[in-house]
Structures are given as structure tokens and as C-alpha cells.
Amino acid sequence: MNQDNLFSSPRWTVTSITAYLREMLESDEMLRDAWVKGELSNLSRPRSGHLYFTLKDGGASLRCLMWRSSAARLNLELREGMEVEVRGYISIYDVGGQYQLYAEEIRPVGEGALYQEFLRLKAMLEAEGLFDAARKKAIPELPKKIGIVTSATGAALRDMLNTLRRRMPLAEVILAPTMVQGDAAPAKIVDALDELLRIAPDLDVILLGRGGGSIEDLWAFNDEFVVRMVAASPIPIISGVGHETDFTLTDFAADLRAATPTAAAELATPITINELRGAVGYYAEQLNANIIAILDRDFVRVDDLRARLGYASPLRGIQRDVQRLDGLIQRLNAAQDHRQEVMQTKLKGLNRRLGALNPQAVLARGYAIVTRSHDRKIIGSVAEAKEGEGLKIRIKDGEFDAKVI
Numbered sequence: 001m002n003q004d005n006l007f008s009s010p011r012w013t014v015t016s017i018t019a020y021l022r023e024m025l026e027s028d029e030m031l032r033d034a035w036v037k038g039e040l041s042n043l044s045r046p047r048s049g050h051l052y053f054t055l056k057d058g059g060a061s062l063r064c065l066m067w068r069s070s071a072a073r074l075n076l077e078l079r080e081g082m083e084v085e086v087r088g089y090i091s092i093y094d095v096g097g098q099y100q101l102y103a104e105e106i107r108p109v110g111e112g113a114l115y116q117e118f119l120r121l122k123a124m125l126e127a128e129g130l131f132d133a134a135r136k137k138a139i140p141e142l143p144k145k146i147g148i149v150t151s152a153t154g155a156a157l158r159d160m161l162n163t164l165r166r167r168m169p170l171a172e173v174i175l176a177p178t179m180v181q182g183d184a185a186p187a188k189i190v191d192a193l194d195e196l197l198r199i200a201p202d203l204d205v206i207l208l209g210r211g212g213g214s215i216e217d218l219w220a221f222n223d224e225f226v227v228r229m230v231a232a233s234p235i236p237i238i239s240g241v242g243h244e245t246d247f248t249l250t251d252f253a254a255d256l257r258a259a260t261p262t263a264a265a266e267l268a269t270p271i272t273i274n275e276l277r278g279a280v281g282y283y284a285e286q287l288n289a290n291i292i293a294i295l296d297r298d299f300v301r302v303d304d305l306r307a308r309l310g311y312a313s314p315l316r317g318i319q320r321d322v323q324r325l326d327g328l329i330q331r332l333n334a335a336q337d338h339r340q341e342v343m344q345t346k347l348k349g350l351n352r353r354l355g356a357l358n359p360q361a362v363l364a365r366g367y368a369i370v371t372r373s374h375d376r377k378i379i380g381s382v383a384e385a386k387e388g389e390g391l392k393i394r395i396k397d398g399e400f401d402a403k404v405i
Contacts, residue, residue, distance in 0.1 A: 015094070022092040025099065027307060031090040036062065036101055037109060040082045045071070046326050053078070055086060055101065064088070065323065066103040076106055083109045095324045114215050118222055122249055125224070130231040131252040137236040139256055141271050143204035145172045147235070149192045152177035156211045156240070156261035163265035167272040174200050179220075180210040186223035193229050205268050206233065208250065209240035209261035221248035230254055240264025363396040370394075373401065 012020075025031055038055030045051050049068030054061050064086060066074070078084075088103040125131065146164065150157050152175065164173060178192035179185040189208075196206065208230065210218070220226065221241045230237050231253040239254035240261040251257040258264035278288060310316070355361055363369070370379045373390035385391075391402040 014097075018092060018094050018097060021099075022094070025090050025092060026310075028090075033087065033089065034101075035085050035087050037083070037085045038062065040078055040084055041080055043078055043080060044330075046329060048322060048326055050322070050326060051078075051103070052326070055084075063093075063098060063100040064103050065093075065100055066106070067319065070104050074106060076108065078106070085109055093323060094320055095327075114219060118215070118249070121222060121224060121227075122252070125227055125249065125253070130227065135231065136255045139236050139238065139267065139270070140204045143168070143171055143268060145174065145200065145203050146268055147174050147176060147196045147200060147203045147206040149176045149178055149189065149196060149206060149208045150210055150261070151180045154180065154211060156180075156209050159260075159262045160207055160209065160240075160265040163262050164269060167266065167274075168269040169273060171269070174203070181213070181217055181220060185220035186226050189220060189223075189226050190229050193233065197233065197235065201235075203235045206235050206237045207240060207261070207264045207268055208237055208254065209258070209264050210242070211261065212243040212246060218242050218246060218248055221250040226250060227253045238264045238267050360396070363394070366396075368393055368395045370402075 036055055038057050038061075040053055041056055041061075042052070042054040044053065049071060051066040051068075051071040051074075053064050053066075055064055056062070066088075085107050086101060086103045087105040088101050090099060090101055092099050129135070148157065148160060150160070157175070161173065164171060174196065176192040176196040179188040193206075193208075196203070208221075210221075212218075218241060221239075227249045230239070230250050236255040238256045238258055239248070239251045240258035240263055241248050241250060242260070244259035256267055258267050278284065359369070371377060371392045371394070372379065373392050376392065379385055379391070385404045387404050389404045391404060392399055393402050
């Protein structure tokens with residue numbers, strides 16, 4: 001048996017293994033920017049402005065922290081039991097020795113009548129087969145003529161035109177302007193699509209989109225007539241409505257869904273003018289591939305150096321110390337509350353004892369105080385009373401005169 005192993009020093013300290021685990025968590029790509037869904041509990045917002053809470057579901061719970069800078073931008077009223085989705089990164093709180101989610105964004109899950117209506121329409125149209133993959137039409141690789149249905153004054157049009165101009169300036173673009181928000185928007189969108197199909201039946205692809213907004217802002221793209229018009233279009237349609245996290249029924253009915261209007265323009269031009277020009281020969285392709293490989297390697301190295309710099313940043317230590325200070329403040333407040341309760345209990349006991357010693361309380365139990373009438377001196381024994389002497393007898397509700405016989 002090797003005796004040296006019995007007395008060898010441990011390989012890890014608590015600090016070193018915690019730091020190692022924290023680095024593993026924070027270097028994991030999936031945990032750097034993760035969305036986690038759960039029920040809110042243990043909400044706490046101390047004077048520091050940071051937001052502490054727990055996410056839980058039927059099987060587990062996860063402690064969460066949102067720094068004051070992010071919490072200040074939160075425009076959502078949080079409450080216990082609320083189901084939310086939280087975006088952030090996973091790391092370890094060294095002092096407590098526990099992993100937690102450092103939240104950067106919080107959004108509600110499945111709230112509102114509009115969302116319920118969205119689900120109802122989605123189920124109905126899906127049952128009719130409007131969203132079937134077999135109905136989808138292929139997007140041409142080199143479109144010559146592209147139609148756009150969007151607001152003529154919105155940023156979405158500018159973004160799409162800039163992208164198309166950059167990626168494929170040879171393509172002809174035809175705009176069908178329409179309202180994209182409000183009660184009248186669904187009918188305007190249907191009219192714009194119908195007019196575009198009528199005047200340009202030889203289009204290769206149509207881009208339908210608008211910028212981001214709330215579910216109310218995007219509701220025109222959940223309208224049943226708009227969805228049916230998109231699904232029935234003989235020309236392939238790319239839907240680019242809202243931001244990456246926004247989904248509308250138009251997205252499901254379209255032949256291809258893009259995260260944003262800009263992304264829709266990119267998907268409409270899978271082959272760019274630069275790619276066409278770049279296909280000039282074997283050596284040019286090899287040079288381009290080598291440059292890309294070098295850049296990718298350098299990007300990986302830069303990302304690694306950036307991550308190492310982040311681990312060594314004093315800001316992380318300050319943030320952990322701030323969290324620890326918040327914990328100490330909470331403990332101090334709890335201790336003060338407990339001491340105040342103890343002192344109040346002691347004061348009540350003293351009040352009861354003082355009341356028991358009150359002469360008035362003695363009189364209330366049936367006793368009396370006897371004094372001489374002329375000098376009010378208390379008579380404490382029979383020997384002190386003289387025959388014929390006037391007395392004052394005090395009881396609980398007053399006093400009366402008496403005489404020694």
C-alpha cells in the first residue's frame with residue numbers, strides 16, 4: 001500500500017475549485033446567453049437596486065440576480081407566481097457556493113387575451129393545413145424581380161432596400177406600400193398583396209415585413225384574411241415581421257420565415273453579387289478560404305482573450321462583494337427586528353410588574369388605606385389609633401370619614 005497517498009495534500013481548495021467551476025460555466029456557449037422559463041418566487045429588491053428572485057418549476061428551482069443597471073430598464077411589473085422567461089448567463093456566487101442565473105432581460109409568458117386569440121387562430125388555421133411544409137414554395141437563388149409589401153415610411157423598408165442593394169443590386173425591386181399597424185392595416189395589407197400580384201405576376205419572391213413592436217403592434221400580421229392571402233400566394237413569400245423573438249401567424253403561412261426585415265432581404269438573396277464576382281477561379285477561391293480560416297482562428301483567439309480578461313476584471317469581484325453586502329444587510333435587518341421583538345416583550349413584562357405594585361391596584365382588590373383626619377398620616381397598627389380620633393378611610397372608588405370608638 002502506498003503510504004504517501006494517505007498524507008498527500010488535497011489537490012483543490014474550496015476557492016480554487018469554485019473558480020474552476022465558474023470558469024467552466026461562463027465559458028460554455030449555451031450558458032452565456034440562455035433563456036430560462038419558470039415561475040417567479042422570493043422576489044426581493046433591496047436599497048442597492050439589484051433584483052433577487054428564484055425561478056422554479058415542478059422539478060427544480062434556480063436562484064437569479066439582476067444587476068441594478070438592468071433592473072432599472074425593466075418595464076414589467078413582477079409579482080410572485082408569475083410565469084416568465086429570463087435571459088442571462090449562468091455563473092457561480094463564490095461566497096454562497098451556488099450557481100445562479102445573472103438575468104439581463106425578463107418577459108412574461110402567455111399573458112393577455114390577444115395571445116389566447118393568437119393560439120386559437122393558429123390552431124384553426126393549422127388544422128386546415130395552411131402551415132403544412134408541403135405547401136411551401138422554394139425561394140429562387142438568383143431572383144431578378146423582388147416585391148416588397150411594407151410601410152413606405154418605416155425603417156423596415158430602408159433596411160430591406162439597403163440590404164438588397166448591398167447583396168444583389170442587379171435585382172429589380174417593386175414596392176407595394178401599405179399600413180402595417182392599426183385596425184385598418186389588415187385590409188390594407190391584403191389590398192397591397194393583391195395589387196402587387198396583379199401588376200407584377202412575374203415576381204420571383206415577395207418580402208412582407210415591418211419592424212418590431214408589441215403583440216398589439218404586430219396584430220395585423222395575425223389577421224385571418226392576411227394569413228390566408230399569404231398562404232394562397234402563387235409567388236413565394238418571405239415573412240420578416242418584428243424581431244427575432246416575435247412570431248406571427250404570417251410567419252407560419254409564409255414560405256420562409258425571417259427573424260427581421262433585414263434577414264428577410266438576406267434570405268431573398270442567398271447568392272450575393274460579391275459571391276458571383278468572387279467565382280473567378282481556383283486560386284481566388286483558395287485565397288479567400290485561407291483568409292477566412294485565418295480570421296476564424298483569430299476571432300476564436302480574440303474571444304478567448306476577451307473571456308480571460310473578463311474573468312480577471314475587478315468588476316466581477318466588486319459585483320460579488322455587492323451581492324455579499326446585500327446579504328449581510330438583510331441579515332442585519334432581520335437581527336434588528338428580532339431584538340426589537342425581544343425588547344417589546346420585556347417591556348410588557350415590566351409594565352405588568354409595575355401595575356401589580358400600584359397602590360390603586362391593591363385598593364381594587366378590596367383593601368383600604370386608613371389615615372388620621374388632621375394630618376393624613378397613615379395608621380399601620382391598632383396601637384396607633386386613639387379613641388375618639390377622626391379617620392379617613394380610602395378605598396378603590398373614593399374615601400369616607402370614620403371615628404375610632
